[in-house]
Structure formats: C-alpha cells, structure tokens
Amino acid sequence: MKSFTTFVFILLSLFSALVYALPLNERNVEARDVFVPPVTYPHQGTIWLAGAHYDVTWETNDAPVNITNSIGQIYLRVGEETWLNTTLASGFNIRDGTVRVQAPKVPTGIDYSLVLFGDSGNFSPEFTIINGWL
Numbered sequence: 001m002k003s004f005t006t007f008v009f010i011l012l013s014l015f016s017a018l019v020y021a022l023p024l025n026e027r028n029v030e031a032r033d034v035f036v037p038p039v040t041y042p043h044q045g046t047i048w049l050a051g052a053h054y055d056v057t058w059e060t061n062d063a064p065v066n067i068t069n070s071i072g073q074i075y076l077r078v079g080e081e082t083w084l085n086t087t088l089a090s091g092f093n094i095r096d097g098t099v100r101v102q103a104p105k106v107p108t109g110i111d112y113s114l115v116l117f118g119d120s121g122n123f124s125p126e127f128t129i130i131n132g133w134l
C-alpha cells in the first residue's frame with residue numbers, strides 16, 4: 001500500500017510537470033461552445049483524508065456536441081485562488097463525468113474547492129481535507 005501510494009504520488013508529480021510545460025489556455029474564455037459542467041462530488045460537507053482516493057463527479061447531460069476543449073484538468077482552489085501547483089487529475093475526457101483522484105496533503109483548517117477545467121473552469125462547493133496517511 002505504501003509503495004503504491006508513492007507510485008501514485010510520483011505519477012501525479014509527473015502529470016503536474018507536464019501541465020506546467022503547457023501554456024495556459026486563455027482562448028477558452030472566449031469559446032462559443034463552452035461547456036461548464038456542474039461538479040456533483042465533492043459537495044458541501046464532504047471530508048477527504050489526504051492520501052485516500054475519491055471519485056470526483058460532474059454532470060455531462062448538457063455537454064454540447066462539439067466541445068472546444070474536452071481534455072479535463074482538476075486543481076484545488078482556495079478562495080479566489082486556483083492552486084496550479086496542485087494538480088489532482090489531468091488528461092481525462094471531460095465527457096466521462098467522473099475521474100478518480102488522490103486527496104493531496106495540504107494545510108488543514110482551510111476550505112477547499114475543486115476547479116474542473118475543460119472548456120472553462122467550474123468550481124465545486126467548498127469541502128474539507130484532513131490529514132490521513134500522507
């Protein structure tokens with residue numbers, strides 16, 4: 001379990017490195033077929049244990065036929081600030097409606113939300129991350 005966790009962590013780090021290598025996509029702001037899927041999990045009152053895995057979910061019913069950018073990314077957000085240094089998931093299809101992520105080790109006592117990027121950033125309600133086994 002320990003080495004698996006380490007493996008996943010390394011994988012996530014690699015993903016982060018890849019994401020950093022890409023230019024941030026500003027064109028989404030002006031896209032026509034913008035798909036802003038509501039995040040359904042985590043919701044208000046959700047508590048995550050750092051190190052544990054969870055399935056983030058969002059609605060895909062309203063997805064337009066042609067999505068400008070269907071490659072999804074998930075980051076943490078605190079207040080008005082998206083933490084680009086904390087990539088929870090990337091490279092998945094925004095039409096999937098779900099992706100498994102590992103709760104990161106982050107300072108406790110802060111309200112976090114998730115930003116789901118595809119076409120456009122969409123925020124989950126605020127939830128809590130507490131110390132687990134990371």
Ligand SMILES: *[C@@H]1O[C@H](CO)[C@@H](O)[C@H](O)[C@H]1NC(C)=O
Nearest residue numbers: 032033063064065066067068
């Ligand atoms: C979606 O894209 C295809 C191929 O570019 C195009 O033929 C089609 O008309 C588009 N559909 C909509 C609803 O925009």
Ligand SMILES: *[C@@H]1O[C@H](CO)[C@@H](O)[C@H](O)[C@H]1NC(C)=O
Nearest residue numbers: 078081082083084085086106
């Ligand atoms: C990530 O970025 C946020 C906001 O800039 C910062 O508060 C936080 O300390 C950073 N975390 C790490 C691990 O660098």
